[in-house]
Amino acid sequence: xxxxxxxxxxxxxxxxxxxxxxxxxxxxxxxxxxxxxxxxxxxxxxxxxxxxxxxxxxxxxxxxxxxxxxxxxxxxxxxxxxxxxxxxxxxxxxxxxxxxxxxxxxxxxxxxxxxxxxxxxxxxxxxxxxxxxxxxxxxxxxxxxxxxxxxxxxxxxxxxxxxxxxxxxxxxxxxxxxxxxxxxxxxxxxxxxxxxxxxxxxxxxxxxxxxxxxxxxxxxxxxxxxxxxxxxxxxxxxxxxxxxxxxxxxxxxxxxxxxxxxxxxxxxxxxxxxxxxxxxxxxxxxxxxxxxxxxxxxxxxxxxxxxxxxxxxxxxxxxxxxxxxxxxxxxxxx
Numbered sequence: 593x594x595x596x597x598x599x600x601x602x603x604x605x606x607x608x609x610x611x612x613x614x615x616x617x618x619x620x621x622x623x624x625x626x627x628x629x630x631x632x633x634x635x636x637x638x639x640x641x642x643x644x645x646x647x648x649x650x651x652x653x654x655x656x657x658x659x660x661x662x663x664x665x666x667x668x669x670x671x672x673x674x675x676x677x678x679x680x681x682x683x684x685x686x687x688x689x690x691x692x693x694x695x696x697x698x699x700x701x702x703x704x705x706x707x708x709x710x711x712x713x714x715x716x717x718x719x720x721x722x723x724x725x726x727x728x729x730x731x732x733x734x735x736x737x738x739x740x741x742x743x744x745x746x747x748x749x750x751x752x753x754x755x756x757x758x759x760x761x762x763x764x765x766x767x768x769x770x771x772x773x774x775x776x777x778x779x780x781x782x783x784x785x786x787x788x789x790x791x792x793x794x795x796x797x798x799x800x801x802x803x804x805x806x807x808x809x810x811x812x813x814x815x816x817x818x819x820x821x822x823x824x825x826x827x828x829x830x831x832x833x834x835x836x837x838x839x840x841x842x843x844x845x846x847x848x849x850x851x852x853x854x855x856x857x858x859x860x861x862x863x864x865x866x867x868x869x870x871x872x873x874x875x876x877x878x879x880x881x882x883x884x885x886x887x888x889x890x891x892x893x894x895x896x897x898x899x900x901x902x903x904x905x906x907x908x909x910x911x912x913x914x915x916x917x918x919x920x921x922x923x924x925x926x
Contacts, residue, residue, distance in 0.1 A: 671712025806850025
């Protein structure tokens, strides 16, 4: 830009707490995207592709029940079990699964189940995620989940505290940006494994379930545009919230061995060697070329903004995170 006297601002944002911490929601609220025309982003994956919309909207919270402790053998009638409330809420969620859209996802863990079997638990906690391809549909599912928690508290004569509420929107597509991104990703192309990388990948694929291993040469290919899928499951990202505020397009890059899924040790193994580095370079080149196109052709930016307005017709952005809630900076200590 300096050498060619290109006017404009190129800004780089890191992605703190991209998953679970909803970092970009707080970045949006802090005004970091207010003066931004277009956002380009990328995410590691097992294939090279343009990310044009998709992903799942996500709401999450910790459901902390407060009861009354008592000796579980000598005076059980005096106790009000917070663990009973957690288990009843979990049971209610299981019954709810039949009565939500089939493309919804609900998963949870019990983070606190009490201290000892002979003590009626005074506190217990269920940590829950709920997802759907539509932010609006998810809102209805979430309302029912909250009612289940309130019902569990009523049945057990405990009280419910819904804390650390978080959420991410689904990602809106931008067809104007997608055309440019697809062209540039195809120009960059993928990459092929060296002999050493292929041996590493084949050995790693032995740890995958039968039939899960992907074609190793797929790292050299470019997938067609991805569009929002309203039937299948998927992951979630706080980039979705950005896409409801600014025209956004992104890339997937093959940084881990085909067939490997995210959130596994195989991802870490792939990303920690040259396979991950090569995939990252593919993403970097695609981002750079697309950015150069946007700086050199103002009409592309105008087209992206026009498509953004079209995508937002009849929609409004509202995060489930309470307006005054602060970022969970001490998240690991909770």
